[in-house]
Amino acid sequence: MKIVVAPDSFKGSLSSLKVALAIERGIKRAASEIDAEIEIIKIPMADGGEGTVEAIMCALGGRLVKTRVLDPLGREIDSFFGVLPDGTAVIEMAAASGLNLLKTEEKNPMITTTYGTGQLIRAALDEGCRKLIIGIGGSATNDGGVGMAQALGVKFLDSNDREIGFGGGELYKIERIDYSGLDARIKDTDFVVACDVKNVLCGPTGASAVYGPQKGATLEMVKVLDENLRHLATMIKRYLGKDVAEVPGSGAAGGLGAALLAFLDAKLRPGIEIVMELTQFPEVVKTAELIITGEGATDYQTMFGKVPLGIARVARKFGKPVVCISGSLNTGYEKLYAEGITALFSIVNRPMTLDEAMERAEELLEKISENVFRLYYLMREGDK
Structure with a gap:
């Protein structure tokens, strides 16, 4: 199973590379326990801002x-x-x-x-x-x-x-x-x-x-x-x-x-278009089974050309599912379903302050990524 991990940075907390690495660790932990054969391709993304x-x-x-x-x-x-x-x-x-x-x-x-x-x-x-x-x-x-x-x-x-x-x-x-x-x-x-x-x-x-x-x-x-x-x-x-x-x-x-x-x-x-063009992102997506993206906060502003929207639109052309894992999900994130994102998750797993969420971002990313992959793999095997 080929999985593309292409997140933006979690601004003020993690670079896009660190986000991708944390997601990769979570997926690999789940895959090792359920004997899933996977290939992870990390493509850190950006839209013109920090990172x-x-x-x-x-x-x-x-x-x-x-x-x-x-x-x-x-x-x-x-x-x-x-x-x-x-x-x-x-x-x-x-x-x-x-x-x-x-x-x-x-x-x-x-x-x-x-x-x-x-x-x-x-x-x-x-x-x-x-x-x-x-x-x-x-x-x-x-x-x-x-x-x-x-x-x-x-x-x-x-x-x-x-x-x-x-x-x-x-x-x-x-x-x-x-x-x-x-x-x-x-x-x-x-x-x-x-x-x-x-x-x-x-x-x-x-x-x-x-x-x-x-x-x-x-x-x-x-x-x-x-x-x-x-x-x-x-x-x-x-x-x-x-x-x-x-x-x-x-x-x-x-x-x-x-x-x-x-x-x-x-x-x-649009910054995301430039980055996807340079990294030949569409070519990578063609042969992937699952795309995972994310950003610090996903809300109505994501619709104005931010990374998850760009990822979703490319993936939709090839009929690929996209999961968005973000620091928080705020007003208007639901509009992304119509753009090709299959499911959205926040890393926050209990009441906590913003400072705590930012400090624990890598750990929380790993945990939610592990759970997302477990669920996806279960549904995939069930459909066979």
């Missing part, structure tokens, strides 16, 4: 490049990106500008910057990479990607011809954009952005309104940030001739999507 580099390199190999960048608050930190065997660079903005890099009390999208993400892009260009895959999930920022562009040589100038500072709170000061200093190598580079949201830049479904609060924005901040992004879009249209405000995905990562479109001529694609 994207690891997931892709786990499947394709390559080398990890370490570098120093500025974090969302402008502090120097150690960061990284991957270079695949064909020379493609894989970057996750979360490694430089991610929410995971800040303490709760440090969250403030008025001052956080994507400058470090721009430094990662520049470092990849220095490595000779001329195709970059950039995952933009998990951001701590709402600066419209201005910090990223600044790191690559673009100047955002105020009425006194001085460069503006970091953060979404500074964008209203922009009176002129000077992109004459933009890194010349960019025009010869192909940028593909792994983006799992389709939000536009501004308005009720825009970056500030939808994602600002989880980055530390108050209601008052959300209004200011939204107005500032609208001003940025106006300046981009005036100086670059590009209207990015209503492009789906322009609001991703606090507007980083808009800047990548405007300054790098990037192509935005």
Whole structure:
């Protein structure tokens, strides 16, 4: 029996590789006790957020490049990106500008910057990479990607011809954009952005309104940030001739999507599609009997292009059953049944705090995976 284990990470707890390994251990324990012959193929998945580099390199190999960048608050930190065997660079903005890099009390999208993400892009260009895959999930920022562009040589100038500072709170000061200093190598580079949201830049479904609060924005901040992004879009249209405000995905990562479109001529694609394409996931699914996926929390947002949805849609084409094992199942997860997921389970087996569930995630994953496989094998043998 061939089983494909293809989970996303459990954000803040386990990488997608560690999730896959825990599921594998649970299945193998059950299989050894019931004498089941199995083959497990692990394909760690990602949708552009934290863990994207690891997931892709786990499947394709390559080398990890370490570098120093500025974090969302402008502090120097150690960061990284991957270079695949064909020379493609894989970057996750979360490694430089991610929410995971800040303490709760440090969250403030008025001052956080994507400058470090721009430094990662520049470092990849220095490595000779001329195709970059950039995952933009998990951001701590709402600066419209201005910090990223600044790191690559673009100047955002105020009425006194001085460069503006970091953060979404500074964008209203922009009176002129000077992109004459933009890194010349960019025009010869192909940028593909792994983006799992389709939000536009501004308005009720825009970056500030939808994602600002989880980055530390108050209601008052959300209004200011939204107005500032609208001003940025106006300046981009005036100086670059590009209207990015209503492009789906322009609001991703606090507007980083808009800047990548405007300054790098990037192509935005669903992150899960990129990862499945690179790992040749459909070819693996063809010959599998069971697919197991999962993520930290499965709910209505999973329907917006997250890993379990992408896995389910591919598996459904080949008539393969899919089991989703997640940290928690929340409002709206039931919609996934119609998309091809056969059954969904939470690892939580009794009342416990979120902290406890995260600390015990590997153990709980093993236990539920063992039970899922026992049940599946029983039903499979019963149908013979």
